[in-house]
Amino acid sequence: MTVVRALARPLLSAIFVVQGAQAIRDPESHVAKAKPVADRLVPMMKKVAPAQVGDRIPESTVNLVRLNGAAQVLGGLALASGKGRRVGAVLLAGSLVPTTLAGHSFWQESDKPARAAQRIQFLKNLGLMGGLLLAAVDTEGQPGLAWRATHGAKVAKRETKRGARLAKRETKQLARFARREAKLAARTAKAELPFS
Template sequence: MRALARPLLSMIFVVQGVNSIRNPEPLVPKAQPVTDRLVPMVKRVAPSQVSERIPETTVNLVRLNGAVQVLGGLALASGKGRRLGAATLAATLVPVTVAGHPFWQVKDKEARAVQRIQFMKNLGLLGGLLLAAVDTEGQPGIAWRATHGARAAKRETKRGAKAAKREAKQLAHEAKQTARLAKAEFHLS
């Protein structure tokens, strides 16, 4: 099921990403208000090596977002880096949804309803991406393995300590018996 679901989920991101790279201009007016707020904030908190590489123009930011969506979509679809790809797509979807479907700003009732539906569709996609990002395909995740590995090690350490204690007790008992036998032989001779 996963082999079918991942490509289906990622298809929209690959197609829209390619469109954003080839023809970003139609997306710029909607993206501009979001990039005007988001870019300065990211530049303030990001390390200098990252902030220096963030494009200045909205056209280039739209293209960059498109490229990230294509790469994330291909990673999710192929299964190579699927969790990172899904998480990356989820991160790109948030500003795209806010910029592309601000239904709260639309005055016309019908247009607002259409934008609200598109907004909720993107929220549904976000939910699917978040599930894909945490999907371990039935295998225990790293956190689970670390916790249970530590418990198992603790259990084995306790078992080893108990076994060593039993063995030491047995050796002490045998040593006492050997000492008694040696003492008895000494008295006989």
């Protein structure tokens, strides 16, 4: 791991760990802002999710806030430690969507200074989302799964062609050898025949 990655991951995840822990300890302070978003998202998620998952989605806004906080703490720790960093980054990006919609809906503010402050926070969260998406696709300089699959297919195709050319060459050599042997056998047989 490079020095930049060793510094960037904990810096990026720190806000999620702190805010997530605060949401777990004191969810009531977030409930008022989270309720309108939760009231729209929960029924939609229950429709989309498979039955066994949909039945487990909490309907209580307090529990949803705690669940989102737990996701942020777990994702932040995974990203900061490097153990499951890509999954952690995806988890954080997913938890950031309802957090941003609930906490920084600047378009609903009528007061100009409040609207400007909420817009800044909204854009800050978009910036964090961008960083998380970069962290989610960071392979630490190693080839990614898509590249490996494409590269593996190209190598397999090249090796198949190579094997086919080799087989064709050997077949031609064997055919020449068989013709030579047949001619030699025919000459030998002709030479051994008694003259009549």
